[in-house]
Each structure stands twice: as structure tokens, then as C-alpha cells.
Amino acid sequence: MKKLLDILTEEVAGAFEKAGYDSSRARVSVSNRPDLCEYQCNGAMALAKVAGKAPFMIAEDVVKCMEDSKIFKDIEVVKPGFINLNVNEEFLASYLLDMGKDDMLGVDKVSSPKNIVIDFGGANVAKPLHVGHLRSAVIGESIKRICRFMGNNVIGDAHLGDWGLQMGLITVELEERKPELPYFDENFEGEYPTEPPFTISELGEIYPCANTKSKEDEDFKEKARKATLEIQNGRRGYRALWKHILNVSLPDLKKNYDNLGVSFDFWGKESDAHEIIPDMVKYLKDGGYTTVSEGALVVEVKEDTDKKEIPPCMILKSNGATLYNTTDLATIVSRMKDNNADHIIYVVDNRQDLYFETVFRCARKTKIVKEDTELTFLGFGTMNGPDGKPFKTRDGGVMRLDNLVNEINEAVYAKIMENRETSSEEAKQTAKVIGLAALKYGDLSNQASKDYVFDINKFISFEGNTGPYILYTIVRIKSILSKYADSLNSSVDNIGLEGYEILSAKSACEKNLEMTLAKFNEVIVNAYEELAPHKICAYIYELSDNFNKFYHETKILSEEDESRKKSYIALINLVKATLEKSIFLLGFEAPDRM
Known part of the structure; x- marks a missing residue:
């Protein structure tokens, strides 16, 4: 399904062409002045010199060719030559109806699926998981789900440290x-x-x-x-x-x-590379890729264009012992042989940037990987405490991950019992679901490469840009749908888009909600291309916020016009489906009640 922005751009490009101008300049973008319009096109400004005409005149010519547009409602030329655009509500409603009928909610799978291996475990055997393992696990799980959702063949590898x-x-x-x-x-x-x-x-x-x-x-x-x-x-x-x-x-x-809601398709270990190393070392020597430096066997990977110092990739120490470089290269050999990897993604600490750069260069120089195989270092920042330093326990030690999870679950449980009348057992189960969402959303809502402060009170808040707020929005919609189903003596499962129509929005908050919904496929594709779960977080916060504004300004269940009420139900059902799909891609789920 085409992205909304692409459809809008095609409509304007057709008008540019019809008016006799270069259609490549007809790019439509979200307006930077939402108080004036929803979208804008500044192409006339760029064409002025080439066309030998004032931008305003070019824009007027283009707008005349869109007088019969069914996609745009309001089209206005603003000096010196901006084209301001507002989307037609009927077209928007039709777009959302098509989106709701698609299992992928309007997202097109990739045309050429890739074999992707994601290395996002890295835990050491014999040691308990600690907070330092949180980010790789949470970010890696989300990247795995996003890549798989887009139609790729994805293998999540734990790559455990068992050889050190x-x-x-x-x-x-x-x-x-x-x-x-x-x-x-x-x-x-x-x-x-x-x-x-x-x-x-x-x-x-x-x-x-x-x-x-x-x-x-x-x-x-x-x-x-x-x-x-x-x-x-x-x-x-x-x-x-x-x-x-x-x-x-x-x-x-x-x-x-x-x-943590994290799973691996392959529980690979460092030791798996042990049997591969001798043949790999022989291949590197026979191929003339290695040199001896101070007794150690290395591959020089520095290039003439480098502006920083790039060390050689060491293959064997002077005593013949292997290193992490050796096992990581051998693991790449294995991934190429066993998985025919098109893309290998490493979700690891930012501080390993230079190390992986040397490994990647070595893999390419020695032709261990195919020419078109992508090797991606997805570095993440540090989870810090309120003091801005790496997160520690109260006594200054490294906190075990299960203790961190328990701590956040207990804080959510206390909040539930304080504000709700529910059984202790139900509250504990709900607290686990909300706690996991709070923990994962708190992490993923930050750009992976950035450090962030772990603030338990902020993360478990039911207001603002938090996981619990997103879940609360979903639960609120579930409650409305359940009441509506009860009024029909039916089941919520029977309320889909079958027999329901989304009508043209009749209020600003309704249209704003619909406009946000329509961005879903654009957001997901962008998050996939940039390996950026935080973009999904930003989107669902905006969607949740716009839904709640719509909810507070609209009488959904008490609407007297039955067709309008059914339209509201179809719309919020689509909001629920979009939010649920999004949080699945982030690695958590919503409870039925909160």
C-alpha cells in the first residue's frame, strides 16, 4: 500500500507536469506551519530560475491543474510561491479503510527479502545477566521483530561467551x-x-x-x-x-x-568457532592477507584515506593463542556458510565501535563476506542512574537484571494496589505486563546510540511519554469496544471493519487522529531502514495522545447517529490494531485491564 506522502506527492507531480514544469521538484512534505496547512510543496521556488518565472506564478499554474483534485480539499498559493495543502477528509477515510483491511496495516513487505543475522546476546556463561545486558537484549529483540515483519528471513543469535x-x-x-x-x-x-x-x-x-x-x-x-x-x-x-x-x-x-520477552533462534557460542579457526587461518595465510607484526599474525586494514589511527586486525597472538577478533571472524565465516547472510547486525556497546570497524574491514579485505553483504555495528549508549553515571545498586555494585525487573514490577504493583480495587494475584500479573512495557519503552524511546537516565518513577508513570501510558490507551479502547459489543449482545471479536465504514472526519481532533494513523506504514519502513525502534515509540506516543484528545472531545458510545457511531468504532478499532502491532514490534504487549 502506498504511503500517504507518496500519494500526495504523485498528485502534485501530475499537476506540475500538466502545467509544463519539471515534476521532480513536486515533493510534498508535512507542513512546518500546521496552523496554516497540513502539507506543503515548495517546488515552485526551486523552478523559478530555470523557468524564468516568478515562483508565485509557477505555483498558481500548478494549483489551477489541481482544481478537480479528490485528494486535496484546500489548495492555496502563498507568497513568494509556497503551495499550502489540506487533505480531503473523504479520501483520508478511504485510505484508512484500505489500511484496516490489510493484515500488514498498509506496510508493504520488502521486494527482495534478505537473510539477516542479528547478534544481540553476548551474555557470558556462568555469570548472571546484569543491567549491562539490558540494552542489547531489548534493542536486538525489537530490531529482530521489525526486520521479520518486513518479510526478511531473520536469525537472532545469542552468541554466548563460553570460551573466555x-x-x-x-x-x-x-x-x-x-x-x-x-x-x-x-x-x-x-x-x-x-x-x-x-x-x-x-x-x-x-x-x-x-x-x-x-x-x-x-x-x-x-x-x-x-x-x-x-x-x-x-x-x-x-x-x-x-x-x-x-x-x-x-x-x-x-x-x-x-x-524480558526476548528469544533467540540460535543459541550460538564463542566456542562454536573453535573448529573453524584452523582452516580460516590457513585461508588467510594462503591468500597472502596476513603479515607478522612483533610475532603476532595480523591483517593490515588501515587505508590511505583514514584520518584516524586504525590498528591491524590481530588473528593470532605471538604465542599462537586466539583472540576475540579470531572468533568473531570465524563466526562470520560460519554465518556466511550456514545462513548465506546478506546482512549481519551487531547490537553492542558504543565503546566497541573501533573494534568492529577493524573486524568488518578484515572480513571485507579477505573476502570472507560477499561483496554486497552488509555488516552493521548498531552501537548503544549507557543506561545511567539519576547521578548520570552507569546504573549501579545502592551499595555501588552492578545490579542483576532479574533484580531490576523485580524492582520495577514491585513499583508498578504498589501503584496498581494504591489506585485500583483488584485482587492481589491479578495485580501481580498485570504489574509484570506493565513493568515490562515500562522497562522496554523507557529504553527504546531513546535513540539507541544515546545514553539515558533510568528513572523508575518516570518510567512507570501512567501519564506522559511512557510505556504504561501507551498500554492505558490500548486498554481504554478495549473497554469502549467491549461496552459497544455488549450493547449489541455480541463479542468484541466480531467487531472489525467488516460492515463498518469510516466516514469523513467532522472535527479537527478526529482528522488529526486519522492523519496520524495514516503515517503508520511510513514510520515502520523508516524504523526498519534506519534500525531505529525509537521512531516507533515516538509515533505511538503521538497516536495515543491524539486518540485521547479525540476521546475527551467526542461522545463515542452516546453518539445518536448510528452510522457515525459505527464509524467511530471502526476508527478506534484501527487505532487499537495499530498500537498493538507497534508494541509487538517493540517487544511487549498490553493487558486486558489496568
């Missing part, structure tokens, strides 16, 4: 605590126990303890480094212990991601 120093730290700490376990006996040849030697809660205590030791005891840290290398090199007992760590950690990670 934390595994060595846990191994060495466990060996000090329980040296009798068979995993530490290099001469042990039997079968290792199927049950892990620790629970998830014990593992949650072992790692922080080991990590603290490593900062205070260099010998302990060196043992951990050695153990990490032995895990990677396949030491039998250590590998068996490593598998236990994975098996215990994964269910807990999945549970925490589930609580």
Missing part, C-alpha cells in the same frame, strides 16, 4: 575447593559424572569469588589463564567440567531472557 577467562577462573577455583573431583586428575580414564558438581546458585557464588581472587593474586590469575587455554585445547577433564557449566547456566539464562 571466566571458564578458567571457575575451573581453578573449583579445583582448590574440591581437588578430589575426577575432572582434575589428568590420569583419570573413566566416565565423568553426569550430574554437575554445583548448582546454579553455587556457580553464581563461585565465579565472583574467583574473579575477586584473580585481581588480588597474580598466581591464581595465571593458573586461570593456563586452565582457559587447556579448555580450548581440549583437556578432557576440563572440557567435561566446561560442559557442566554450560548445562547449568543455559536454563537460567533462558529463563531470564524469557522474563
Whole structure:
């Protein structure tokens, strides 16, 4: 379905052409003076010199060719040559009716679907998720849903960290605590126990303890480094212990991601790249892409046009050990082979910008990716506390993500119980839905690359630009539709656009609501092209605001004209569908009651 702006531009372009002028100048835009008009075209100004005519005269010629337009109601020329335009209400109502009959609500899927891999997990195995994991999970989930909605084949990859120093730290700490376990006996040849030697809660205590030791005891840290290398090199007992760590950690990670409404299509791990690395290194050497620098194997990626220092991409350390660069490149090799990736998106911290630039350059220079494969670094800013510094617990530590979720749910629950008469159990379930919306909307409403302040009181407010306000709007519409259905002795499910017609708007607030609704496809396509969920947030806040103004100024259910009442019902039903589709793309849902 064509975007409204495109239809308006085509109408004006036809008039430019009919009047004998260059139609490429006939771009229509939203008016920067909404008090004067809804849309405007400034093309006559640009044509004045070429046409040898005053802009006002050109604009008048164009307007004469639109006298019979069914798309525009009011068309006016304003000196020195602006064309002010207002949309015809009947045309607008017809556009919305078509939108409502389309499962995609007027959004056209991409003509050439892509294979897109989104790397947005990055959690480390054996460590609980903390607030630092929030943004990658929330932003990545929304990007995944938007790309899939547009018709692409999308794979969300958790890409867990299971191959780093934390595994060595846990191994060495466990060996000090329980040296009798068979995993530490290099001469042990039997079968290792199927049950892990620790629970998830014990593992949650072992790692922080080991990590603290490593900062205070260099010998302990060196043992951990050695153990990490032995895990990677396949030491039998250590590998068996490593598998236990994975098996215990994964269910807990999945549970925490589930609580965030985040899911992955592939639970990839750093270790998956291990078997790929030798062949990749051989390919890089044989292709003449590598050089040796201070004993390390590197690929030079600096270009003559660079104005900043770009380090080489290191493939192997001087001792032959691999790095993150190595595993990330090998993972790209895997994604090209297994997924035939057209686009790989990394949702990671802004501070990794330079690192990914070197990896991407290396992947392109060495032809690991196709020429037309897109590699996108979607960096995000920091979630800060009220003091403007990275968010911490009251005692200054890094807050666990499940504690943050619980804290926001409890705050919403207290608010519900304070203002509503409802059972405690229902309030708790509703609080989870609203809390998740508050948390996700609070994050996503900010441009991903920007830092933002986590303000729990602001985020859970039922007024203003917040998730609960959006949900409250949806619930309000549900309530109206339910009452209307009851008056017909029918079900809300039977109230769609079948048999309903949207009439021409008869008030300014009604038309304003319709104009906002009609922008949905434009907003979604723009959010997809720019990988920008915050644009959907801005849109649904505007739509919710305009609906609530319409609601307060319009007697919907008490309207005496039955055809007008049915038109109102069709209109707000479309608002509900649009809001529900939008919040799904953002990664949350609305309750039935609030």
C-alpha cells in the first residue's frame, strides 16, 4: 500500500507536469506551519530560475491543474510561491479503510527479502545477566521483530561467551575447593559424572569469588589463564567440567531472557568457532592477507584515506593463542556458510565501535563476506542512574537484571494496589505486563546510540511519554469496544471493519487522529531502514495522545447517529490494531485491564 506522502506527492507531480514544469521538484512534505496547512510543496521556488518565472506564478499554474483534485480539499498559493495543502477528509477515510483491511496495516513487505543475522546476546556463561545486558537484549529483540515483519528471513543469535577467562577462573577455583573431583586428575580414564558438581546458585557464588581472587593474586590469575587455554585445547577433564557449566547456566539464562520477552533462534557460542579457526587461518595465510607484526599474525586494514589511527586486525597472538577478533571472524565465516547472510547486525556497546570497524574491514579485505553483504555495528549508549553515571545498586555494585525487573514490577504493583480495587494475584500479573512495557519503552524511546537516565518513577508513570501510558490507551479502547459489543449482545471479536465504514472526519481532533494513523506504514519502513525502534515509540506516543484528545472531545458510545457511531468504532478499532502491532514490534504487549 502506498504511503500517504507518496500519494500526495504523485498528485502534485501530475499537476506540475500538466502545467509544463519539471515534476521532480513536486515533493510534498508535512507542513512546518500546521496552523496554516497540513502539507506543503515548495517546488515552485526551486523552478523559478530555470523557468524564468516568478515562483508565485509557477505555483498558481500548478494549483489551477489541481482544481478537480479528490485528494486535496484546500489548495492555496502563498507568497513568494509556497503551495499550502489540506487533505480531503473523504479520501483520508478511504485510505484508512484500505489500511484496516490489510493484515500488514498498509506496510508493504520488502521486494527482495534478505537473510539477516542479528547478534544481540553476548551474555557470558556462568555469570548472571546484569543491567549491562539490558540494552542489547531489548534493542536486538525489537530490531529482530521489525526486520521479520518486513518479510526478511531473520536469525537472532545469542552468541554466548563460553570460551573466555571466566571458564578458567571457575575451573581453578573449583579445583582448590574440591581437588578430589575426577575432572582434575589428568590420569583419570573413566566416565565423568553426569550430574554437575554445583548448582546454579553455587556457580553464581563461585565465579565472583574467583574473579575477586584473580585481581588480588597474580598466581591464581595465571593458573586461570593456563586452565582457559587447556579448555580450548581440549583437556578432557576440563572440557567435561566446561560442559557442566554450560548445562547449568543455559536454563537460567533462558529463563531470564524469557522474563524480558526476548528469544533467540540460535543459541550460538564463542566456542562454536573453535573448529573453524584452523582452516580460516590457513585461508588467510594462503591468500597472502596476513603479515607478522612483533610475532603476532595480523591483517593490515588501515587505508590511505583514514584520518584516524586504525590498528591491524590481530588473528593470532605471538604465542599462537586466539583472540576475540579470531572468533568473531570465524563466526562470520560460519554465518556466511550456514545462513548465506546478506546482512549481519551487531547490537553492542558504543565503546566497541573501533573494534568492529577493524573486524568488518578484515572480513571485507579477505573476502570472507560477499561483496554486497552488509555488516552493521548498531552501537548503544549507557543506561545511567539519576547521578548520570552507569546504573549501579545502592551499595555501588552492578545490579542483576532479574533484580531490576523485580524492582520495577514491585513499583508498578504498589501503584496498581494504591489506585485500583483488584485482587492481589491479578495485580501481580498485570504489574509484570506493565513493568515490562515500562522497562522496554523507557529504553527504546531513546535513540539507541544515546545514553539515558533510568528513572523508575518516570518510567512507570501512567501519564506522559511512557510505556504504561501507551498500554492505558490500548486498554481504554478495549473497554469502549467491549461496552459497544455488549450493547449489541455480541463479542468484541466480531467487531472489525467488516460492515463498518469510516466516514469523513467532522472535527479537527478526529482528522488529526486519522492523519496520524495514516503515517503508520511510513514510520515502520523508516524504523526498519534506519534500525531505529525509537521512531516507533515516538509515533505511538503521538497516536495515543491524539486518540485521547479525540476521546475527551467526542461522545463515542452516546453518539445518536448510528452510522457515525459505527464509524467511530471502526476508527478506534484501527487505532487499537495499530498500537498493538507497534508494541509487538517493540517487544511487549498490553493487558486486558489496568
